[in-house]
Amino acid sequence: MEKKNIVLLICTILNFIAVFASNAVNIIIPTVAAEFHMSNIVQNWITIIFFLVMAMLSIPAGQISGKYGLKKVTIMSSALFIIISIVNVFVTSSEQFLLCRLVLGLILAFINVTSMAMVVSAFDPQERGKALGLNITGVYVGLSLSPFLGGVLNYQLGWRSVILFAVPLLIIIIALLLRIDDEWITFEGIPIDIKGSVAYAIGIALFIYGFTILNETLGVILTVVGIMILIVFAMIELRQEHPVFDIKFLKNRVFLSANLASLCAYLATFAVTTILNYHLQYIKGFDSQTAGIILLVAPVCQVILAPIAGRLADRHVPQILAAIGMGLGTISLVLFSTLSFETSLEFVIVSMIIYGVGFGLFSPPNTSVIMGSVPPKDTSIASASVSTVRTVGQAMSMGILTLIFAFVMGNVAIVPDVYPLLISSCQITCIICVGLCLASVFASFVGIKSNA
Incomplete structure (x- = not known):
């Protein structure tokens, strides 16, 4: 097998692992919440904290990976992921569980960046779209198998088996990477932009956390302070000779429009899996295994469409x-x-098919636009941008759901008495997300005009 195809295989498996680490956990949230006595708000933080820290590190991870080598950083990140996963199965409280999720999110911030950057570095521009399409297939295979495997493992062996699932795969990844000579250093001799990295991490953390508690005065304050710090971050970057993120990229309308389209898409769609999972397990009363099988529908469509779209x-x-x-x-x-107590399973499945086909058509072309709109030397930064936009969108999508929960339900355990409020919360969230989907469509059309 050619070296570039081995790289593609490695990065596709890494994409699968990254998606599995986030999405398989969604299916076990009701089980974990019951064991550690979590409220509806706290159990949503199992997902939010994971993507929050990934968002904080995604931009710095691009420069750090480019300076020290994509392969080296991937090997180190994979080894750390194995260690923390093993630690995770021994936790005895919700605080310990959330701390493990936080650390795993930090590690995956680097894996997300290096996996895409390695593919772009290994393939010529004329093959990049096809390669990225196949690479993103790993994401959709992960989306497909995560609910199913997570549900089955949780039902048969308990939630700890889901946490450990990626460990043997990562051992194989490390073994394969050690056989490759290339290191892909794109920022050799360039200093790390510490000021910019710290300002970005603090700003995005305060903004996203504040957004999730926007129903409180503290939330409004933190959100505003976060925005102000992100403005300071932009000012710092404009003065840096080697910025962690080159703000001048935003003058590239193709790059900017594609990133905005991606942000709106993830804002609109990521919470859907959680909404459907809650609907199937809480409202319809399915166990995690059955719910996981049903949740296969949309990701399978994405798996089929991704390489074609690429x-x-x-x-x-x-x-x-x-x-x-x-x-x-x-x-x-x-x-x-429109999901409610009376909604038929057939209606849910048809809706999921439309959703799966739509997102399968969107992601590979949009990613190809972003990665192809920058010079080859900046691929790790573009990759970091793709990862950051995705993780910020995912975290804030869950933030929207959590915020609606706080307004409509309050901070309560999800029990039968509050199921009507759960349904209302999910319906309101979906209506908000319709507007975000339309914004993504608009941003894509802006990109067409910018390309002309």
């Missing part, structure tokens, strides 16, 4: 494909906003 992006205007994809996503969210 190849089409090499031959056609990718922004058009992305806009069509998010148009279908809008339709699916309109349908999800």
Whole structure:
């Protein structure tokens, strides 16, 4: 097998692991919440804290990985992930569980950046769309198998088996990487932008955390302070000779529009899996194994569409494909906003198919636009941008759901008495996300004009 294909295989498996680490945990949240006596707000933080710290580190991870070597950073991150996963199975409280999720999120921030950057570095530009399409297939395979495998493992062996699932795969990844000679250092001799990295991490952390408690005065204050610090971060970057993130990239309208489209897409869609999981397990009363099987529907569609969309992006205007994809996503969210006690399983499945096809059409072309809009030397920064936008969108998508929970339900355990409020909260969230989907469509069309 050619070296570039080995790299593609490694990075595709890493994408699968990254998605599994976040999405398989979603299916076990009711079980973990029951064991550690978590409220509805706290159990949502199992997901939020994971993506919050990934968002904090995604931008610095791009520069750090480029300076010290993509392969070296991936090996170290994989080894640490194995260690923390093993520690995670011995926790005895909700605080310990959340701390492990926090550390795993920090580690995956680097894996997300290096996996995509290695693919871009290993393949020529004319093959990049196809390679990224196959690479993103790992994401969709992870999305497909995560609910199913997570549900089955949780039902048969308990939630700790889900946490340990990635360990043997990462051992194989480390073994394969040690056989590759290339290191892919793109920032050799360039100092780390510590000021910019710290300002970004603090700003994004305060902004996202404040957003999740926006119903409180403290939340408003933290959100505003976070925005102010991010403005300071931008000012710092404009003065840096070697910024952790080159603000001048935002003058590239193709790069900017594709990132905005991605941000809106993840804001709109990520909470959907949690909403469907809650609907199936709480409202419909399915066990985690059955719910996991049902949740296969949308990701399977994404797996089928991702490589096709990647190849089409090499031959056609990718922004058009992305806009069509998010148009279908809008339709699916309109349908999800009607979920209730009476909703049939057939209706849920059809809606999930539309959702899966839509997002499968969107992601590979949009990612190809972002990665292809910067010079080759900046691929690790572009990769960091893709990862950051994704994780910020995912964290804030869960933040929207948590915020709606706080307004509608309060901080309570999810028990049958509050199921009507759970349904209302999910419906309101989906209606908000419809608007975000439409914004993603608009951003994709702006990108077409910018490309002209």
